[in-house]
Amino acid sequence: MEQKLIWGVGMASSRIGLGTWSIGGWMWGGSDEAEAVKTIRTALDLGITLIDTAPAYGFGRSEELVGRAIAEHGGRERLLIATKVGLAWHAGAVYRDASAERIRTEIEDSLRRLGTSYIDIYQVHWPDPLVPVEETAEALHRLFERGTIRAIGVSNFSPEQMETFRAVAPLHVVQSPYNLFERAIEKDVLPYARRQGLTVLAYGALCRGLLSGRMRRDTRFLGDDLRQTDPKFQPRRYQQYLDAVAALDRLAHERYGRNVLALAVRFILDQGPTIALWGARRPDQLAPIDDVLGWRLDEETRVAIDRLLAEFVTDPVGPDFMAPPARETGPRSVVSLRS
Ligand code: NAP
Numbered sequence: 001m002e003q004k005l006i007w008g009v010g011m012a013s014s015r016i017g018l019g020t021w022s023i024g025g026w027m028w029g030g031s032d033e034a035e036a037v038k039t040i041r042t043a044l045d046l047g048i049t050l051i052d053t054a055p056a057y058g059f060g061r062s063e064e065l066v067g068r069a070i071a072e073h074g075g076r077e078r079l080l081i082a083t084k085v086g087l088a089w090h091a092g093a094v095y096r097d098a099s100a101e102r103i104r105t106e107i108e109d110s111l112r113r114l115g116t117s118y119i120d121i122y123q124v125h126w127p128d129p130l131v132p133v134e135e136t137a138e139a140l141h142r143l144f145e146r147g148t149i150r151a152i153g154v155s156n157f158s159p160e161q162m163e164t165f166r167a168v169a170p171l172h173v174v175q176s177p178y179n180l181f182e183r184a185i186e187k188d189v190l191p192y193a194r195r196q197g198l199t200v201l202a203y204g205a206l207c208r209g210l211l212s213g214r215m216r217r218d219t220r221f222l223g224d225d226l227r228q229t230d231p232k233f234q235p236r237r238y239q240q241y242l243d244a245v246a247a248l249d250r251l252a253h254e255r256y257g258r259n260v261l262a263l264a265v266r267f268i269l270d271q272g273p274t275i276a277l278w279g280a281r282r283p284d285q286l287a288p289i290d291d292v293l294g295w296r297l298d299e300e301t302r303v304a305i306d307r308l309l310a311e312f313v314t315d316p317v318g319p320d321f322m323a324p325p326a327r328e329t330g331p332r333s334v335v336s337l338r339s
Contacts, residue, residue: 001047002293004275006080006199008151008172009120013080015269016289017050017201018043019279023065024058026092029223031058031281033065040069042283044079052175052201052277053114054084054125055106056094060113067115082121082173082201083110084155086128086136087324094324098128100139107143121173121201123153129326133164141169153201156323159192171198177319178202178274180211180248180264180305181232181241184318186271193273202268204319205276207232210241211264212285213249217242231317244312251308255301262291267305270297 003012018040025031040051051070053062063083070076085106086098110119122143124136143149153173154165165171174193176185182204193200206212208227217239221227232241249260256263268276269292280286297305309316 001049002269004199004273006121006151006172007197008170009080010150011080011120013050013199013275014048015275016048016265016292017052017080017082017275017277018048018286019203019205019277020051020053020062020066021057022279022281024053024056024062026056026058026061027224027226028281029221029225035282036065037069037072039280039283039286040066041073042286043280044069044073044075046286046289048286048289049078050080050082050121050275052082052203054087055110055113056084056087056089056125059089060109063110063113067113071115076116080120081114081116082123082153082175083114083119084123084125085110085140086125088327095327096126096128096130096324097327098124098126098136099131100135103136103139103143107148111148118147119149121151121153122149123155123173123175123201124157126156126324127154127158127161133161134168137165137168144169155201155203157189159188162192162196162198166196171196173199173201175201175203175277177204177322178268178271179204179207180267180309181207181244181313181316182319190271198273200271200274201277202271202274203277205265205268205278206261207241207264208279210245211248211260213245213260215242215245226322229321231321237315237317240313240315244309247308247312248305251301251304255298255304256295258291259288261288263297263305265292266295266297267302 002015022028023036087094088097151172155175227233252263
């Protein structure tokens with residue numbers, strides 16, 4: 001497994017981290033607990049040492065399953081748990097709350113669910129427009145100084161918001177959407193992270209499964225699965241993305257004898273201070289991990305990727321649909337993210 005040292009934690013992490021949103025079930029059409037625990041244990045057996053979770057993923061369920069799997073597996077001290085803070089929920093809908101008060105209660109809940117006395121990487125899930133960034137940063141700084149958290153992260157923050165944060169507290173990690181189809185951070189967050197020595201946890205490495213190569217025109221999603229409303233998965237655009245995936249898959253086979261999934265995750269790892277968060281909820285989904293490691297994309301292939309994306313995805317759309325609402329619209333009237 002390739003490794004990356006994370007400043008702050010002072011420990012190396014595997015370049016691939018396991019994403020456990022779908023394991024929580026919420027917004028992914030439910031999940032199977034036994035399969036979920038098996039998936040986490042498989043990830044650890046394959047050499048993945050970073051697991052990303054959040055209280056909001058299944059309203060505590062993802063964190064509990066991560067805690068259970070680590071207890072069964074053992075070796076907590078060799079693993080990095082990355083969880084988050086700053087999203088509250090009511091009646092099945094989430095909204096932002098990164099206040100100091102919320103952070104004080106959420107850390108205790110996360111520690112209990114994860115069955116641990118410390119969090120390795122504690123990340124503000126979304127910037128909260130109703131709470132000064134300084135208040136959030138100060139609350140995290142206190143936890144860091146106490147040793148309850150070993151590194152501080154923010155997620156979905158702009159460089160400007162990170163600058164404000166860093167005036168009050170150290171910052172070690174930024175978690176942002178990043179995959180072959182969602183590359184906005186190349187313009188701002190990624191160069192900023194390179195300059196400031198931050199580690200980037202790239203989320204949605206497979207673009208919610210699109211870049212796995214499994215999706216077909218007639219693939220159906222069940223229950224509250226977010227891909228029913230994800231704009232990339234809606235008819236006309238969906239076909240553009242499927243055509244792009246097919247072209248990228250041909251390219252990966254021609255150039256490297258690998259498939260589109262390997263190309264997509266490798267692309268992220270080649271960008272420097274990055275760790276790819278790969279969401280999986282069944283052990284077999286992690287089987288292709290070896291295809292991703294130990295090689296690099298050449299410049300010619302990178303140019304070819306950009307050409308194919310421009311040719312096939314003529315109406316691109318970003319991941320903005322996932323942004324949760326602020327507290328001012330809730331908790332009673334928050335937009336249900338399940339609708
Ligand atoms: P992702 O990694 O792009 O895609 C995950 C989905 O891809 C899986 O649930 C699975 O879907 C499919 N998949 C995975 N491996 C596969 C394989 N080998 N073959 C076929 N399909 C495969 O999406 P993500 O889970 O949204 O993102 C990764 C992680 O990033 C999350 O779990 C979470 O930890 C983090 N994240 C953070 C934020 C944030 O705001 N900070 C937002 C989103 C995600 P099926 O099981 O349905 O086939």
